[in-house]
Amino acid sequence: MIKREAFSSFYLLQIQKRPITSTCAVPLDPQPTSNDHTSLFQSRVHDLLRRVFAIEFAAASGVDLGLGISCEILRKLVDLGEPLSAHDFYHDHLIARGIEPDSNIVNSMVICLAKLGKLDDAVKLFDRLIGSEDCVLSNAACTMILEGFYEQDKFLEAFDYFVRISDANVKLGMWIYNVLINGLCHQGYVGEAIQVFDIMCKNTGLPPTLHMFKTLFFGLCKKGWLVEAELVFEEMEVQGFFVDKVMYTSLMNAHGKNKKMKMAMRVYFRMLKKGCDPDICTYNTLIHGFLKMGLFDKAWVLCGTLMSDLGIQP
Template identity: 25%
Template structure:
């Protein structure tokens, strides 16, 4: 139906769809997980002489990366760079996410270096993606180093950053470090969510300490109701 709308713009209204029109529909397909339809429209754009923009490319790259196709996403980036599209930090962050999901940390490092070579400054989202990738691969030393660098640059971690680190430490059996970060998280005004507490609960369960920890925290002030349900339901 969306493709028919684009065609009708030309045949009925007399206004051929432009890059923005195509990019909007392509992004819709990407959000719906329709990779084939998104690619077909992407190719149709090229045949009509329309040059994709960064928004178009990032939408398709994001879908490729979510489906474990980071290598294909990088090929698309190379193709677009050859056509004169200048990638920004969000494009590289998307690729970093994709490569970290398939455990290719060497490619993640390569993306970081390419960013720096192009004069792009990693932002909080970029650092969070890098930290998530390290944590996902069990590289907690590297994750903490990136976290400390993030703080030194004055960038503010969010729920995702802290939860990734907490989850990584829990899986590594380093519960003291996990709870220290939990304390820091509260100290900067970020209230942990269910995902955060699930990570902590899983870590405690693996060490057989959940019951003891619950007994020591009968005063649940500041915990959201659904978060405490996560504790008591286990």
């Protein structure tokens, strides 16, 4: 609904008085009602239908709409949420007439096909577009391709297209990076997730979010890439993010699995130095690590610490 600006009292005071030529009161504009919105919606629907009929009439009469008009019609149909009509128009009025679609039409059709759930067909068109010399990719088309892969949990395929899209210097929304990094880490493709992270920092110039750091960190720990995990750990602290006890404990646990309890204890003392209080999970992780290596005396010392400091049985 278009908002009307209220009349300014100052403006009214500046108007010179004129002779009254009529005693009839000027009717005020009525406030818009739900009926007005319904009428407006219906009029726009009728207008859209008239345009569609006009297109059909022009085609039946043999009138050449031209590439420019056809491209605009296709784009409008997609923007108005009519992908099926856009799909029919593309085949009946462009392909059937032997018109070679340009990059604008292909971008619109990629969006159209993705909205119709025909991701494979959308990808084929997109491949043809991105492989051409005069490639002009729209942000919307690229987003729809990646979103289609996301919905099918095909994050590795999404990564391949993400790299090609980034090479074409297309600006993407931050949510694209977030979802891709999360999906890749969840499926174990941590190396690819790091590449997405680096591309994001380079292309956007924006600092990584806490969620991104944590996703990478836990993905690296799960993969056993502990050197890289500690680098992420340190970068988080440099950026001013608080590293919580769950992250410290996860890193200790990863070192314990590799039977590197000296490294695990180093993380433990670092945790204490930073003022982050350990909990029972932290102590149990360290105790389990020492027992796994047969270092029962060290495990017993930690048990004593756990009981004296927290009053909790391990």
